[in-house]
Amino acid sequence: MQVWALDGIAEVAAGDDLATIIGDALAADAEGVVDGDILVVTSKIVSKAEGRQLAASDREDAITAETVRVVAVRGTTRIVENRLGVVGAAAGVDASNTPEGTILLLPIDPDASARALCAALRERFGVRLGIVVSDTLGRAWRIGQTDIAIGAAGMRVVDDLRGETDAQGRPLVVTVPVVADEIASAGDLVKGKATGRPVAVVRGLSRYVTDEIDTPGARTLPRTGEHDMFRLGTDEAIGMGRQVGYADGFAAGRASRD
């Protein structure tokens, strides 16, 4: 597997045609384009092309607007589920690598953005390309961030090993490597955050690239709802339990005196 960042992508502005910009950078790249290449595109430039920029003074309101559910709050940190189903801080509203005084919302529909990019670039280069739209996300129980996939097209996002066997011939029953997230992380290692190189090319994983463009996208990766064992922060859940318990206890306490 080879992973490198594309040079020559200038600052992206609202209304820019991202497929042309990335296509031109690809066309100029010495490595060329090969069937099965996967492009990791930083969501920030997708957002910029979509005009998702707001004034920084609107940040708190923007986080609220992008939030479908508050998971936990501590101090000024809000862990929320955003429109895309992704649970993280600040709903993905971002203030780095944006012009001074502005913030950036996540793309409207990153899977759709990935499909559009995938279609345009496959058409232009005549080969099967996969697209990952990446974002930087914190994690429960681990410090810092890694890059993950919030959009994908033209590729499988998971390598479902259920049904396959390990080297001893036994079923790999519960293993579902989320290759789209791992590819986003690999891309981050070459793009960096401070270098202004927002697109990486990953070569050597053509086994995940599909003939179809419209594949199950990154929207299938969040796990929320009934399977989510961490739908609330611990303090929030204890507080909710206390309220219910208090009401039950109060009624029982009164009754105990009858």
Next chain:
Amino acid sequence: MQVWALDGIAEVAAGDDLATIIGDALAADAEGVVDGDILVVTSKIVSKAEGRQLAASDREDAITAETVRVVAVRGTTRIVENRLGVVGAAAGVDASNTPEGTILLLPIDPDASARALCAALRERFGVRLGIVVSDTLGRAWRIGQTDIAIGAAGMRVVDDLRGETDAQGRPLVVTVPVVADEIASAGDLVKGKATGRPVAVVRGLSRYVTDEIDTPGARTLPRTGEHDMFRLGTDEAIGMGRQVGYADGFAAGRASRD
């Protein structure tokens, strides 16, 4: 960045000298060894070399023994903090790619294992190598698994961008990419789970490789204790809150009748 899996590593057994086994595979590799290469070593072979294999019938007891704190339980799934500070299912006790009827515990001290490997391989090849010991881990709020670092030596595990600036010259205040986890994920993309190739080489990230071997390891990556907003599963926390609330409410209910 180039990432590939080493061929020629046979099944590892208790007492095997892993540094020699990996070193021989490296020496036989057509790509050679270059200063700044990072090796991603699947924790499974470290465990096997350390004799961490148990009978499968001991699985539940083994999970209990490896657990320092239960975070959440649902059905037969136990999410726990293990000895290494890592929060995940089954405390890292593994039943895939182990001989029939056996399970495998995590290495005793993966950072120490990484340091030992790092020292031996640097000595043999005369260049600075970095080591990541990887494991496969599920995540809150996302399906499936990605590989992360549970051991590291001879390299920086995070790329601390605090103090650096973005392309607009503004401080990247909260961004701490956990490169050791991203490198583990990149390694997983070439090692695979079913192929019997447990070691990957990552070339092109020498900026993270240090002169020192004894660097802050993967033990610095878990976030537990007071900064952990998800120290309990939601159901567990609600249950705890209800008990406290009930006692308070009961007392208040009794008092209300006085």
